[in-house]
Each structure stands twice: as C-alpha cells, then as structure tokens.
Amino acid sequence: MKKILSDLFGLNVITIVKLNGYDNANYKLTTGNASFIFKTYPNDPALFDLIRAEIDALLFLQKYNSENYPKPLPFKDGEYIKLVNLENELKICRLLSFQSGEFMGDVMHSTAMFSSFGKFIAQMNLDLASFKNYIIKSRQWQWDMQYFHLNKPLIKDITSPKDQNLVRYFFQQYEENVRPVFHQLRKSTIHNDANEWNTLTKKGLVSSIIDFGDISYAPLIIELAIAIAYACYDKSDPLRWAEIIVKSYHEVISLEEIEISLLYYMIAARLCTSACNAAHSKINKPENTYASSSEHKAIAMLYKWITFNPIHVENCFRKAAGYKIRNPEPINELIKKRNESISPILSLSYKQPIHMTRSAFQYMYDAQGHTYLDAYNNIPHVGHAHPRVTKAGQDQMSMLNTNTRYIYKQLASYAEKLLSKFPSILNKIFFVNSGSAASDLAIRMARNYNGFSDIMVMEHGYHGHTHLGIDISDYKFNNQGGNGIKDFIIKNRIPDVYRSPYNINQKSPGNQYAIEVIHKLNESKNKISAIIAEPIIGCGGQVPLAEGYLKTLYPEIRKQGGVCISDEVQTGFGRLGAYFWGFQMHDVIPDIVILGKPMGNGHPMGAVVTTEAIADSFNNGMEFFSSFGGNPISCTIGSAVLDVIEEEGLQHNAKVVGDHYKKLLMELQSEYNYIGDVRGEGLFLGIEIVKNKISKEPHPELAKYIKNKMRHHSILIGTDGPYDSVLKTKPPLCFTKENAQHVVDTINDILKTYE
Numbered sequence: 001m002k003k004i005l006s007d008l009f010g011l012n013v014i015t016i017v018k019l020n021g022y023d024n025a026n027y028k029l030t031t032g033n034a035s036f037i038f039k040t041y042p043n044d045p046a047l048f049d050l051i052r053a054e055i056d057a058l059l060f061l062q063k064y065n066s067e068n069y070p071k072p073l074p075f076k077d078g079e080y081i082k083l084v085n086l087e088n089e090l091k092i093c094r095l096l097s098f099q100s101g102e103f104m105g106d107v108m109h110s111t112a113m114f115s116s117f118g119k120f121i122a123q124m125n126l127d128l129a130s131f132k133n134y135i136i137k138s139r140q141w142q143w144d145m146q147y148f149h150l151n152k153p154l155i156k157d158i159t160s161p162k163d164q165n166l167v168r169y170f171f172q173q174y175e176e177n178v179r180p181v182f183h184q185l186r187k188s189t190i191h192n193d194a195n196e197w198n199t200l201t202k203k204g205l206v207s208s209i210i211d212f213g214d215i216s217y218a219p220l221i222i223e224l225a226i227a228i229a230y231a232c233y234d235k236s237d238p239l240r241w242a243e244i245i246v247k248s249y250h251e252v253i254s255l256e257e258i259e260i261s262l263l264y265y266m267i268a269a270r271l272c273t274s275a276c277n278a279a280h281s282k283i284n285k286p287e288n289t290y291a292s293s294s295e296h297k298a299i300a301m302l303y304k305w306i307t308f309n310p311i312h313v314e315n316c317f318r319k320a321a322g323y324k325i326r327n328p329e330p331i332n333e334l335i336k337k338r339n340e341s342i343s344p345i346l347s348l349s350y351k352q353p354i355h356m357t358r359s360a361f362q363y364m365y366d367a368q369g370h371t372y373l374d375a376y377n378n379i380p381h382v383g384h385a386h387p388r389v390t391k392a393g394q395d396q397m398s399m400l401n402t403n404t405r406y407i408y409k410q411l412a413s414y415a416e417k418l419l420s421k422f423p424s425i426l427n428k429i430f431f432v433n434s435g436s437a438a439s440d441l442a443i444r445m446a447r448n449y450n451g452f453s454d455i456m457v458m459e460h461g462y463h464g465h466t467h468l469g470i471d472i473s474d475y476k477f478n479n480q481g482g483n484g485i486k487d488f489i490i491k492n493r494i495p496d497v498y499r500s501p502y503n504i505n506q507k508s509p510g511n512q513y514a515i516e517v518i519h520k521l522n523e524s525k526n527k528i529s530a531i532i533a534e535p536i537i538g539c540g541g542q543v544p545l546a547e548g549y550l551k552t553l554y555p556e557i558r559k560q561g562g563v564c565i566s567d568e569v570q571t572g573f574g575r576l577g578a579y580f581w582g583f584q585m586h587d588v589i590p591d592i593v594i595l596g597k598p599m600g601n602g603h604p605m606g607a608v609v610t611t612e613a614i615a616d617s618f619n620n621g622m623e624f625f626s627s628f629g630g631n632p633i634s635c636t637i638g639s640a641v642l643d644v645i646e647e648e649g650l651q652h653n654a655k656v657v658g659d660h661y662k663k664l665l666m667e668l669q670s671e672y673n674y675i676g677d678v679r680g681e682g683l684f685l686g687i688e689i690v691k692n693k694i695s696k697e698p699h700p701e702l703a704k705y706i707k708n709k710m711r712h713h714s715i716l717i718g719t720d721g722p723y724d725s726v727l728k729t730k731p732p733l734c735f736t737k738e739n740a741q742h743v744v745d746t747i748n749d750i751l752k753t754y755e
C-alpha cells in the first residue's frame, strides 16, 4: 500500500493504521511531518458520484473555517477521487487531511464543551448554508430523517420485542407529529451525523468535525437533533445536557418555534435510526462492532425519553432559546367547560384534577409538562399508546368495520385465539363492548340456562353500571345513592383473611366462609341461578377471596342447579402473573367468565366466555346481536393485545415485577404501623392503611393524603375499599422493578414526613 500511496499521491508513508468505519475502510497515514486519512470504498458508480459530491462540499467549506473540517487532498494529477486497483480489487479512493484532537466519545463532557458543540454545529450550518449539490439533494436513504420510514423493516432486527415496540412507538409519534409539518421547515445541506466519533475536541472544546459521508439536504433542525441524540444518549439526565446545546446553537442560528417543537420527536427518531441500523448490522456484519456500538445507548436513551413529557421538553428548549414557555389553559376553565355538559356525578380524581394530553407505556403526560408514572390504570394493560395495538386499530379502521351479520375472518380467528387461553370446556364466546354489558349478559344467560332468578353476589363486589349491573353490585346498591339490596340478591360476606373471625392459619382459610354460604344455600327458599365473584375483589380493596372459598362453594352451587361466574374484568389477561385468569388462582373452572377493561388496551371491548351447554340454551330463537361487539376493529385490536402479552412476556413480567413490588411494600409495612396489610397477586396489589396494626381501624384520611401526595410526586395510584382506606395499584404490565421501587420510596417519603 505504501508503494501505491507513493505512486498516487507522492507521499512517503511511514505508518498505516486501520481505523473504525461504518461501511468503508479508513486508514491513518503518517509521513515524516504530517498525517492523512486515506479512505477506500467498494467500487460503485452511484457511491462514486456521492463521494465526489461530498468532496465538493468539503472543498466549499475550505473557504470558511477551514481548520474545522477535513481538507480533500488531490492525487498527483489533481483529481480528488479515483478508482484504484488495490489488492486485485478496484476501490474508490481518496485522501483527506488528518484532523487532530480527541474524540468527543473519549473525553469527559462539560458544560463548556457542550456549549462549544452547539455553537460549532451552528457555525458549520452557516458555512454550508449556500452550498447546493443536486446529487446530495436527490439522495434517498435511511439515514436521512426525511426517509425515516425506510428504517421500519429493520425494527425486527432489534433483539428484544419490548425494545422493538418502544422504537415502533417513536416511529408512530414521528408520523403523527413531524411528518405533517415537514414542508414548513427550512432546508439546508447538513452534515447529518454529528456523533461523538465524528466530533473532535481540543482542551475541552469542540474543535473539528469529520466524516461528511452522510451529508444530506434536509430540514436544518435535523442537524441539531442528531447532535443532541449522540451527545446525550449516555447521560443520566439527557435533557439538561440537551438544553446546553440548544441554547448555544440558538446563539449562532436563531431557531424557529416550529423547529423547537419537533426536536423531541426528531431526537427520538435519530435514536431509533441508530438502534435499527446497529441491530441490523449486528446480524449482517457481526464483525463490525463499531457499526453496532450505538444500539444499547440509543435504546437506553429512548427508555429515558419516554419519561419526559414532550411538552416539558419543548418548554425546556424554548426556555433555552429565550422563547416564552407555552402555558396550558387554566384547569378551572376546563372544569367549568366540562361541567356545562357533563354531570358532576362523574367524579374527577384528586383535589387538583389532572389535564392529560398524551401517554406512553407506563407514563402519562399532562398539559403542564408533568410526566406521571401510572401505577393505577389497568385498562392500558400492555402499555399506554402501545404501537402494535394502535397500528392494528388504524390499519383495520381504514379497511373494514362492520358487524357480526357478515363474514369476516377476524371474528373467528380472534375468538379462537382468545379461547385457546381457557380450559377447553369454556369454548363459546359472545362479544360486547364493556364489562357492564358482559356481566349483564352473563346473568341473562345464567337465568336462561336454569330458569332461576336469584343471584349470589359478594360484599363490595362491582360488576357494572347497567340496571342489572347495579343490582348485582353491593359496591353500588349498598352505598350512597343506592337503593339497597333487591329481593333476588343473596350477598356473601367477603372471605377476607385480614379481618377474619376464623382461624386463617388453617389449610384452606376460605372453607369456613364457604360453609356459611352453603348454610344459606340450604336455607334459601329459591334456587340460586348464579354466583358472581371477582377472584380478587377490586372495589372491596383488592381482597383476594380466601383460599379454598370458591373451590368449596362452586360444587355446591352447581349441585342445586346454579352456574358459577368469574368476573375477570380486572384480574384477567395475565395481570396476576402466576395466572392468566384469576379463577386459576382458586383452582376452579367457572361456567361463565366475564371479560372487559384490558381486553382492548383501552379500546372498548367486553366478552362473555362460557360452555357449549350454556351457549346452546341461550340459542332459544331470540337473536343475540351487539352492534359493535366483535366488530373487525375490536377483534384486530384484541388480537394484537394477546400478541403483545405473549411477545413481550408481560404475564411473566407481572409475576417478576409484581413479586418484587409486593416484597418492597411488605418491607415498608414492617416499618410503619399505618400499613396494616399488603395483599394481591402480580400487578394487582392493595395496601391497607390503618390507624394502627392492632386495632386495624381503617384510616381513609391517610390513604387519601397519600394518594394526593403521590399525585404531586407524579405517581398515579388509587384508593378504594369499603372505607376508601386501601391504596390500589394495578399498573400497565410493562411496569418495571425500578418503577415499583420509585412508588415504594415515595410512599416511604410521604409517611416519614406525615409522622
């Protein structure tokens, strides 16, 4: 090679060192008194033209701050690029000056360095401002954010499905927030890859930039987004560092408000591009570790990025650039507006209600810029705004929505998929749109099946808001505004091991409670049509039915002709970790199961699953029709929810994180007299707040105090139970151990100051 270099450039090369490169080869050459970079590329005419265009840009830049950029050096005959036969292979070759300095990736970062970085990038953009090249302009490829979608096929190369879905989320955000306004953005020729291995520093300040191989003609703001993405992706507080770059960039080139508003999404988009391509090259070029080095850091920053409310990020950047922050409409105005048409009987959470604007996985974003950790809402089961669920809905919505009077494949295939999660005896399904509709239908079916009308319900149970739903919900009929118990209702007290008159240390503590019920059954003048119960009574304060209760009771109910209904609206779909359905926790198989809430991850869905015999008896000539139940959009969404539970291992996550969460809460319980009980399974837990552990007297004021305080610590949690003294936590199943730790630490802080 030394001989070739001497022939081509007249250089007397002493040493040659091969350097990292993405998909070309770079060599550092040293002669007696200077260093150079010799670059070789595969022989490709299109690439040849592109590199020539890049050389033109670099030659153009020599007119300005020439020391900031590599200088193209000519072959002996004055050409800057040539095809050369190297080791019997034709390669595109060129020579550049060597930029000295230390890579930004190798040195300590400081405010001064980041400030110089912002200014440097902006200065480069000024230097490039009037450069135009039609080859660069016409290039369409995945590293140009204008063609971000070209990276989509690479998402599947990311190893973890959870990481893939995080990336998919940001693709969707980009499509929604950036794509529609692209045409409004000022464009320029940009470097397009100001990463930490292309940026050189001297004495703690950015001194030069190399590798113009990704040069693009694109919206100018992309340059800044890329610079921020790589400078900040290994920081514990990326936003603070990003602000420094925004501020200093803006001092040189004034940022437009629209540009600032897109940075959140563009930074994420670049991280996604990096993660996708790194994952792809890990599979296709495993030997090139440089190409795949950024995947881990990019994904880590994306996980951090979803903890930032986009409004907050925009406001931080606006502040950095000297713009006024955007203030939301006053909450009181919004409440007033709501109350004009919405009855106050619909409650609002918290003394200071929250105006929510967006959400992502286990986080919710309000209009003021806060991010809330959602430790409460179980409906977004696989995560808020989950991209697989969103896409399933969007795609199907643009194709077909109709009803069960026509044939469409989604109905049968979703039914089959969902039923495969049940014991084989439960093999018929009826789709509706809510838990209420499902419980109403379940009771109707039970009555139809056995011709009896009495219903056995649980104390504090809740099953829905329809007329019949209220009749079977002690939580409603027996509380404020309720009309009391109807004569066809038989209520069983909650088989609770925390406040039990029985010896709870026996093998099946629910037995004695069940025996009480069996007496009632024997004494009842009417036969019981059905017993309906939640496996863990949510509104009752997350009380698991004592072990053995249902197992003893179900055969007795059946013996006298009744059917057993399990309301899995809260407990189903893997939430309990060790069990996909709550009835499995009790080692029973119901005759009817009610589904709702998590089924569509927020899309309104409900269902009744039952046996062939009960379904047959319901087929009595009166058509069953639900306009929306089982429509193709709902089926597609429901199917996506099941897929995500499976591919992200969310049931397993509920078990692992739930066990950890419960352990942390029990440790906290051992420290505070106020925590009487910690109970539940998986990610469906309750923390009973009491005045003290001996009296077990409920302490609703403290529970409410904690709930409201948690809101101010940006954590969503609920209270419930007969005295509203139980903290309820049932987060999306993507909740992490770190999230659990954060919740428990916050409760600890609140209790410490309360004491």
Ligand code: PMP
Residues within 6 Å of the ligand: 433, 434, 435, 436, 437, 439, 462, 463, 464, 465, 534, 538, 567, 568, 569, 570, 596, 597, 606
């Ligand atoms: N059953 C249970 C156990 C519930 O928690 C709920 C809702 N909280 C329902 C039924 C009713 O579901 P929906 O609100 O979808 O009508």
